[in-house]
Amino acid sequence: MSHQVTIYMYARASKANSAGQHPIYVRITIQGKRTEFSTKKFISPSKWDQKKMKMKGNTEEARSINSYLDSVRNKLTQTQVVLEYQAANMTLDTFMNAYQGKSTHRERMLIPIFKDHNKKLKALIGIEYAKGTHGRYEISLKHTQDYIRFQYGTDDIAISQIDHAFVTGYDFYLRTERLCGNNTTVKYIKNFQKIIKICLANGWMTSDPCINYKVKLQEIERNFLTEEELETLVEKQINIERLAVVRDIFLFSCFTGLAYIDVKQLTSDNIVKGIDGQLWIDTKRQKTSTPSRIPLLRTALDIIQKYQDHPKCNNENTLLPVSSNQKMNAYLKEIAAICGIRKELTFHCARHTFATTVTLSNGVPIESVSKMLGHKNIRTTQHYAKITDSKVANDMDNLKAIIESQHINHIKRTS
Structure with a gap:
């Protein structure tokens, strides 16, 4: 102009x-x-x-x-x-x-903006964000700093210098130097993009260097226990107390669909009488603050009653004696070996088992499963819940029976 x-x-x-x-x-x-x-x-x-x-x-x-x-x-x-x-x-x-050669503005640098974002996010832990979210952004910050040192030989970079080449170079660095997989790389870049959006919203940048970054998350085949494996886990006699406790808490998640952190934070206040007069879990997912109301199945109720007088539960005012996630996952590997389950058993596998084997495979509509899982939309539930071959076979058997019945009725009417 x-x-x-x-x-x-x-x-x-x-x-x-x-x-x-x-x-x-x-x-x-x-x-x-x-x-x-x-x-x-x-x-x-x-x-x-x-x-x-x-x-x-x-x-x-x-x-x-x-x-x-x-x-x-x-x-x-x-x-x-x-x-x-x-x-x-x-x-x-x-x-x-x-x-006169005077600068009209102070050159803004990337790392202080990133640090300020993380500082504000930390202050909102428990209000808007989970502790793990802050941890992931701290790791993202470290990777960004390491990339700048690796690529540019300096500790920081002016945001005016961040362009498409910076973003694609960062992607390549994460994949080659940090040996990150596709989805991990995309998530780190997504965290970085949030910092760029802050710069754009404040008018510190005039164009988005990430606009042509088009890499997508790859869908991962999620582990879940089959009906037979779940039955084996329920019936297996485990004499080592630490493993027996972890097995029970894992099963509780299999029959409620709750994630590790949500199970850990449960108290007796979360057990309420539902619309049907039976006991339900009434809680909010820490990850999304979404309400989650789940009718308690018999297996889950038995586990709650089993540990109602456990010293750890009484001392910490929790429903179940949940250890650290790291320790739980380590013990689950031992449990899988004892039960002859040839899958990598992690606590999150229980959530997928609830969605797939316990609910969908037994005819529970996906809308109800989504609500119990505390998902905001059914698309998220579809990533968790894989329709098993047995469910497809049962559905097709039902369809065949309906068609056969219709065919017989038609013959009777025309004869």
């Missing part, structure tokens, strides 16, 4: 020196606003050509002053050209700052 910049030079009589000479002033006018500054050159009033805005004559003095005035005029013109090329919002202040 072209801006009207008016440059006017004149000999200012009101600032005459003791010798009667007038200083030559430059007046700049932009969008109706103007400012003036002195060139610090003085001239006899009779020697000033106001129409040409230069000193008359061809003397050494005239050539020297006129040459200087030309350089001032050229510099002012060049300032206008540069600002228009940068598509800057040209005001009198921005023009004069650029002319």
Whole structure:
């Protein structure tokens, strides 16, 4: 966009020196606003050509002053050209700052913005975010810092230097130097994109360097226990107490669909009487703060009653004696070996087992499963719940029976 910049030079009589000479002033006018500054050159009033805005004559003095005035005029013109090329919002202040070589803004750096985001996120733990979310952003920050050092040999980078090449280079670094898988890489870049969005929202960046980053998450085949494996786990006699406790808590999750952290935080206050007069779990998922109401199946009720007087539950006011997630997952590997289950058993596998084997495979509609899992939409539930072959076979058997019945009725009517 072209801006009207008016440059006017004149000999200012009101600032005459003791010798009667007038200083030559430059007046700049932009969008109706103007400012003036002195060139610090003085001239006899009779020697000033106001129409040409230069000193008359061809003397050494005239050539020297006129040459200087030309350089001032050229510099002012060049300032206008540069600002228009940068598509800057040209005001009198921005023009004069650029002319005088003053920075109109402090160069913003990436890492302080990232750290500020993480600091604010930490303050919202338990209010809007889970502790694990903050931890993941701290790891993302570290990877970003390591990438900048690796790629640019410095500890930080100005956000004005972040472009598409930076983003794709970061992706390549995570895959090659950090040996991250596709989904882990995409998640780290997604965290980085949030920082970019903060910069864009505040007007610190004018274009999104991530706009053409098109890598997608790959769907992962999630583990769940089959009906036979679940039955084996229920009936297996385990004489090692630490493993027996973990097995029971894992089974509780298999029959409620609750994630590890949600099981750990359950108290007796979360057990309520439901609309059917039976006992339900009434809680909120820590991850999303979404309400989750789940009717308690007999297996889950038996486990609650089994541990109602457990010392750990009494001391910590919890429903079940849940250990750390790391310890639970380590013990689950031992339990899988004892039960002959040839799958990598993790606590989250229980949530998938509830969605697939316990509910959907037994005819519970996906809408009800989604609500019990505390999902905000059914698309999320579909990632958890894989329709088993036995469910498909049962559904098709039912369909065959209906078609056969319709066929027989048709024959009877036409005979």
